[in-house]
Amino acid sequence: MTLRWIAKNLLEERAALAASIGGVALSLVVVLLVDGMFAGESERIVTYPERAGADVWVMQSGVSNIHMATSLMRGEVVGAVKAVRGVASATPILNVGAFLESRGGRWYSYVIGVHPEERRGGPWAMVSGRALPGPGEAVIPDVLAQKAKLGIGSTINALGRTFTIVGISTDTYSMANSVTFVAYGDLAQLLSVRDGTASYLLIEAAPGTSSADLAARIRSAVPDVNALTREAAVESDRRIAMQMGIGIIGVMTWVGGLVAALVIALTTYTATIRRARELGVVKALGFRQRTLYLTVLVQGGVIAALGYGVALAVAYAVRPLLGVSTPEVALVYPPVSLLRLAATTALIAIAASCLSGRHVARVDPAIAFRE
Amino acid sequence: MTDARLTAMRVTKVFGTGHTAVRAVHDVSLEIAPGELVMIMGPSGSGKTTLLSMLGGLMRPSSGHVTIDGIDLTTLNESELPDVRARKIGFIFQAFNLLSSLTAEENVVFPAQLVAGGIRAARTRASALLERLGLADRRRALPRTLSGGEKQRVAIARALINDPPVILADEPTGNLDSVHGQEVLMILHEVARDEGRAVLVVTHDPRVEDIADRILWLEDGALRDRKAEPHSWVRDPVCRMRVDEWTAQVSTEHAGRRYVFCSPRCLVRFEADPERYAASSGAT
Amino acid sequence: MIWRSLLRDPARLLLGMLTVAAVIALILIFEGFRIGLHVQVSAFPRNLPADLVATQAGVSNILGARSVLPQGARADVEAVPGVRAAYPLAGFPVIYSDGKLTSPIYVVAYDTAGGPRHLLAGRDIADADEVVIDAALAAKFHLAPSSRVEFLGHPFTVAGLSADTSNFFDPYVFVRLVDLIDLSLAGEFADRPMDGGLSFLLIELQPGADRNTVRAAIEQRVSAVDVFTPSELATNDERRVDDFLGPALNVLTMVAFAAGVLVVGLTLYVSVLGRVREFGIMKAIGARPAFLARHVLIEAAVVSTLALVLGMGLAAATATLIHATLPEYLVVPLDPTAVARTATAVTAMAALAVLIPIRRIAVIDPASVFSR
Numbered sequence A: 001m002t003l004r005w006i007a008k009n010l011l012e013e014r015a016a017l018a019a020s021i022g023g024v025a026l027s028l029v030v031v032l033l034v035d036g037m038f039a040g041e042s043e044r045i046v047t048y049p050e051r052a053g054a055d056v057w058v059m060q061s062g063v064s065n066i067h068m069a070t071s072l073m074r075g076e077v078v079g080a081v082k083a084v085r086g087v088a089s090a091t092p093i094l095n096v097g098a099f100l101e102s103r104g105g106r107w108y109s110y111v112i113g114v115h116p117e118e119r120r121g122g123p124w125a126m127v128s129g130r131a132l133p134g135p136g137e138a139v140i141p142d143v144l145a146q147k148a149k150l151g152i153g154s155t156i157n158a159l160g161r162t163f164t165i166v167g168i169s170t171d172t173y174s175m176a177n178s179v180t181f182v183a184y185g186d187l188a189q190l191l192s193v194r195d196g197t198a199s200y201l202l203i204e205a206a207p208g209t210s211s212a213d214l215a216a217r218i219r220s221a222v223p224d225v226n227a228l229t230r231e232a233a234v235e236s237d238r239r240i241a242m243q244m245g246i247g248i249i250g251v252m253t254w255v256g257g258l259v260a261a262l263v264i265a266l267t268t269y270t271a272t273i274r275r276a277r278e279l280g281v282v283k284a285l286g287f288r289q290r291t292l293y294l295t296v297l298v299q300g301g302v303i304a305a306l307g308y309g310v311a312l313a314v315a316y317a318v319r320p321l322l323g324v325s326t327p328e329v330a331l332v333y334p335p336v337s338l339l340r341l342a343a344t345t346a347l348i349a350i351a352a353s354c355l356s357g358r359h360v361a362r363v364d365p366a367i368a369f370r371e
Numbered sequence B: 001m002t003d004a005r006l007t008a009m010r011v012t013k014v015f016g017t018g019h020t021a022v023r024a025v026h027d028v029s030l031e032i033a034p035g036e037l038v039m040i041m042g043p044s045g046s047g048k049t050t051l052l053s054m055l056g057g058l059m060r061p062s063s064g065h066v067t068i069d070g071i072d073l074t075t076l077n078e079s080e081l082p083d084v085r086a087r088k089i090g091f092i093f094q095a096f097n098l099l100s101s102l103t104a105e106e107n108v109v110f111p112a113q114l115v116a117g118g119i120r121a122a123r124t125r126a127s128a129l130l131e132r133l134g135l136a137d138r139r140r141a142l143p144r145t146l147s148g149g150e151k152q153r154v155a156i157a158r159a160l161i162n163d164p165p166v167i168l169a170d171e172p173t174g175n176l177d178s179v180h181g182q183e184v185l186m187i188l189h190e191v192a193r194d195e196g197r198a199v200l201v202v203t204h205d206p207r208v209e210d211i212a213d214r215i216l217w218l219e220d221g222a223l224r225d226r227k228a229e230p231h232s233w234v235r236d237p238v239c240r241m242r243v244d245e246w247t248a249q250v251s252t253e254h255a256g257r258r259y260v261f262c263s264p265r266c267l268v269r270f271e272a273d274p275e276r277y278a279a280s281s282g283a284t
Numbered sequence C: 001m002i003w004r005s006l007l008r009d010p011a012r013l014l015l016g017m018l019t020v021a022a023v024i025a026l027i028l029i030f031e032g033f034r035i036g037l038h039v040q041v042s043a044f045p046r047n048l049p050a051d052l053v054a055t056q057a058g059v060s061n062i063l064g065a066r067s068v069l070p071q072g073a074r075a076d077v078e079a080v081p082g083v084r085a086a087y088p089l090a091g092f093p094v095i096y097s098d099g100k101l102t103s104p105i106y107v108v109a110y111d112t113a114g115g116p117r118h119l120l121a122g123r124d125i126a127d128a129d130e131v132v133i134d135a136a137l138a139a140k141f142h143l144a145p146s147s148r149v150e151f152l153g154h155p156f157t158v159a160g161l162s163a164d165t166s167n168f169f170d171p172y173v174f175v176r177l178v179d180l181i182d183l184s185l186a187g188e189f190a191d192r193p194m195d196g197g198l199s200f201l202l203i204e205l206q207p208g209a210d211r212n213t214v215r216a217a218i219e220q221r222v223s224a225v226d227v228f229t230p231s232e233l234a235t236n237d238e239r240r241v242d243d244f245l246g247p248a249l250n251v252l253t254m255v256a257f258a259a260g261v262l263v264v265g266l267t268l269y270v271s272v273l274g275r276v277r278e279f280g281i282m283k284a285i286g287a288r289p290a291f292l293a294r295h296v297l298i299e300a301a302v303v304s305t306l307a308l309v310l311g312m313g314l315a316a317a318t319a320t321l322i323h324a325t326l327p328e329y330l331v332v333p334l335d336p337t338a339v340a341r342t343a344t345a346v347t348a349m350a351a352l353a354v355l356i357p358i359r360r361i362a363v364i365d366p367a368s369v370f371s372r
Helices: A002-012 A014-045 A047-051 A075-082 A142-148 A184-190 A211-221 A230-274 A276-284 A289-325 A335-362 A365-369 B048-055 B081-088 B104-114 B118-132 B148-160 B178-193 B264-272 B274-280 C002-007 C010-046 C073-078 C135-140 C177-185 C211-221 C230-273 C276-284 C289-325 C336-353 C355-362 C366-370
Strands: A056-060 A087-102 A105-114 A126-129 A137-141 A155-158 A161-169 A178-183 A200-205 A225-229 B006-015 B022-032 B037-041 B063-068 B089-092 B166-170 B198-202 B214-219 B222-226 B233-235 B242-244 B250-254 B257-261 C052-056 C083-097 C102-110 C119-122 C130-134 C148-151 C154-162 C172-176 C200-205 C225-228
Touching: A002 A014, A002 A289, A002 B104, A014 A047, A014 A230, A014 A289, A014 A335, A014 C010, A014 C230, A014 C355, A047 A230, A056 A211, A056 A230, A075 A087, A075 A200, A075 A211, A075 A225, A087 A142, A087 A184, A105 A142, A105 A184, A105 C230, A137 A142, A137 A155, A142 A161, A142 A178, A161 A178, A161 A184, A178 A184, A200 A211, A211 A225, A211 A230, A225 A230, A230 A276, A230 A289, A230 A335, A230 C010, A230 C102, A230 C230, A230 C289, A276 A289, A276 A365, A289 A335, A365 B048, B006 B048, B022 B048, B022 B063, B022 B198, B022 B222, B037 B178, B048 B063, B048 B166, B048 B198, B081 B089, B081 B104, B089 B148, B104 B118, B104 B148, B118 B148, B148 B178, B166 B178, B178 B198, B250 B264, B257 B264, B257 B274, B264 B274, C002 C010, C002 C289, C010 C230, C010 C289, C010 C336, C052 C211, C052 C230, C073 C083, C073 C200, C083 C148, C083 C177, C102 C135, C102 C177, C130 C135, C130 C148, C135 C154, C154 C172, C172 C177, C200 C211, C211 C225, C225 C230, C230 C276, C230 C289, C230 C336, C230 C355, C276 C289, C276 C366, C289 C336, C289 C355, C336 C355
Parallel strands: A105 A178, A137 A161, B037 B198, B037 B214, B089 B166, B166 B198, C102 C172, C130 C154
Antiparallel strands: A056 A200, A056 A225, A087 A105, A087 A155, A087 A200, A126 A161, A137 A178, A155 A161, B006 B022, B006 B063, B214 B222, B233 B242, B250 B257, C052 C200, C052 C225, C083 C102, C083 C200, C119 C154, C130 C172, C148 C154
C-alpha cells in the first residue's frame, strides 16, 4: 500500500514526472552518446587491421600501430620478411594520411596504396563498382561519397593528383581515419619511394602455422621490423583510440551525471515540500521515519530507473537516425558501458534522494493539527 | 478511574528557557474512561493543540505522564511511539488530512499496514466502516471529489480501522456545515457509547456539549472542569449575534447590568450610545 | 511580487537554478571543447616564424598531414626572387608508449626556425639526443626536464617542456633536424621515418618583397610545392578539427539543448506547483490567463538569466578542473561568441519550457480557493 501511495503520488503531477524523467533521461543520453561515439569510432578505427586480411601485420621496427603511425620498410627488408619460414604470402601496402579534395570540399583520409592483383589489403565490402583501383583510380568509403556527393566516375584530388572513382566501399569510414584505396604505383610515386617499399606487410600464415609463432619468428629473423598478430594489432589500435577518448568520456559522464542528480534532487525535494503535510500526517498515524525515507528513496529510484530506461530507448532509437543524418558518427553501446551507467545512475538516485531525506526527518507530525 | 483508557497526570509543556519560556500547558490532569466522550473547549492560544499533541504521543511533555491503555508514553523512546499511535490512537483532524492521491477506501486501509493482519484483513473492516458511514458508493472516489462531510467521514473510518481504544479529534466539525457537522458528532457519540472507546474532542462547536459526558475548559494552559450546563445564550446588543454569556471575552457593565459582545467593535459602538442599544437588548 | 514568490522557498529556487546551470555548463563545455581544440591546433602553425610556408603540392595542413618535399626543393625555393631564406622542417606522426600509456605524437624536426616558441620548464635543445616535449604530454607521462624517453627506438633526454603545442590527439615533440638526420644516417633508426626528411619550408621574404607576388612565383616555379601563409595553415587545421569532431559535437549539443528545455520546464513547473493556491487566488480575484502567463514568463527570464550566470561559473570551474587533471584537453568555456550562442539557446529553451507550467496554470480551478 505504501508503494501504491508512492506510485500514485508520482502520477499525480504527470507533467512534472514526465519532465523529471525526460531531464534525467536526456542527461544520461549525453553520457551514452559520448561513450557510444568513442566506442563506435574505436570500432571503426580498428576495422581496417581487422578486416584487411592479414594474419600478421609487419611494420617498421619501433612502430606498433596502423592508426596514426608512420611506417616505412625498404625493399630489402620486405624481401627478408617474405623469406621467413611460415610466410605464405606478404602483401605490401603504402599508407599516408592526406586530404581528399573535390568541388571545394576537403576530407581527411588514410590513403592506402594496394596492388590491383593482390587479394589482401584492399576493401572487403563494396557498395558499388570495383574493389581494387588501377593507375589513376580510387575507391572511396560510402560515407565520404555521401558527404561529398561523389559517385562512380567522379574525380577527387589527393596529394596533388587527380583520381577517378571506380568503387565505393563500405565499412571503411571513421571520423579520424576513413580509408581510401589507390594503386600502389601511384602512391609510391607521390611519396617518392622506390618500388618494393612498404608501409605495412600483410602476412598470410602458411597452413599449420600459428600467427603468434609466425609473428615471433619474423621479429627475431628481421630485426628491422615489428610483427604483430592481427589481434595484437587491432588491440593496439583500439587502445590508442580509447586512451585518447577516456579523459573526455570521464568528464562528460561527470557533468551528465551531475545534471541527472540535480534533476532527481529537485524533483524529490519539491515533492517532499509539497507533501510535507501528508508526510506529517503519515508520521502521526504511526509510520516510522524509515518508511518516510523509503518514500523519498523509492521516488528518486523510480525517476532514475525510468530515466535510465528512456535514455536507453532514445540512445538506441537515435542510432539508425544518426546513421542517416550524420553517418560520420558511429554509435556502439558495449554492455559494460551500459552496466556502468546503470550503477552510476543508481548511486546518483541514492545521493540525490538523501538531500530530501534530511527534510523528511525534520517534518513535524504535529503539522497535522495545523490549518 | 482505574479502567481509564487515557490518562494525563500533571502534564506540563514549556517552550523555550529562561525569561523567554512559555508555559503552553500547565499541570493538566485528566482521565477518560472507555465509552466516555469528553470535550475540551477553550479560547485560541489556550494550549489545546499542544495538549492534544502530547496526549497523542506527537510531542513530549516537559513533565508529567500520559498513559494510553496502560502504556506510559513518556517512558517510551521515539522509535517506540509510532507503534502506540498506530495501534492505540485514532486521529481525526480539522483539515481531514486525507492522502490526496489515494481513494477513500485506500485512505481508510492505509494505516492497517502497521498492525498484525495487514491490508488484506483490513479490507473487510474498511468496507464495513465505509458502509456504516454511508460511503459505500464513494469508496473509489479521490479526496478532491468528496465533500467536506464525506472527507471527515473517511477520516473517521481511517481513525477506526486499527480498532484503537482512544480517539482524539481536533475540531472535527470546524470545516463542516451544520448538517454534516451534526452527522459527524453523532458518529463520534456512537463510537464512544456503542463501541466503548475513549473519545476526546477538542472543539469550539457548542453542539458537542449536548453529547459530551464531560466538558473541560482549557484556559492559559490549565484545565477546569465545566459541568454540562446549558449555555447562557444572550444576544450582542449591537449586532444581535448570539454570544455565550459564560465564555464571552468582551463585556461591560451599564446601569447595573452586564452586557456581552461578540467583539470589541460592538463594545465601542455600544459605549458610544449605550441608551440606544441597552433598550433593544435582551436575553435569547 | 515575483521575487517574493520565488524567494519563498530559496532551497527550491537554488536547486532549480543549479539544475538549469548544470545543463548550460554542459553546453558551454561542448562549445569550449571545440574552441579549445581550435586554439590548440592552430597555435603551432599560426606562430610559425615565417612569411610563407611551403608544403608538398596537395597538402594544406600541418595537423594530420604527411608532407614530403624533394631534397632539391629548398634550393629551388630560395632561388625565387623575393625569397631571403627557406628553413627546413620535418614533421611526422609517431606513436609514443612508455609501456603503460600510449599517445600519438607529432615529431617536429627543426633547423633554425620552427622550434618550440614558449618553454614552461627546462631549456631549449642544446645537445644531440635531446628533445623538447609538450608540457601536457609530459604531465600525462610524468616526465620532466632530464627525464629519459625513447622515440623511434632511440633514447633521448627531455631538455624542456613547451606550451601551446598540445592537443589530445597530436601533442608535439621537438627534435633538432640535424640530430635526426645524423641519427638516421648513423643507422640509429631502423629506417628513416621520413624518406628525405623534409616536410615544410619556412620561407622568409626579402624586406619589401610582396608576399602574394612571391607566393605566386614560387608555386609557378617549384611545381612540387604549394605555398600558404601561417594563418591559412592554422585555419585549415581548425577546419580539420571541425570536420573531425563537428558532427559529433553538434549531436551532443542538440541533446543537451533538449535536456535544457525539459529541465527549465521542470524547474518552472515545480515552482508553479508550489504556488497552485496562490495562482488560484489570483484567478479568483480576476487575473486573466495572459497576466498569469506573463508572471511565468518573467519568472522564466529571471531563472534563466541567473542560471546562465551560474552556469558560466560552473563551466569555468569545470574547465579549470579538466585542465588541471587532464592537461592535454583545453576547454575554453567563456568565449564571447559561444556564450552569446548559448544565451540564445537558453532563451529558446525557456520560451519552449514555459509551455509546461502555463498549461498547468490554465487548469487551476479558481473555485479551489474555497476548498480545503
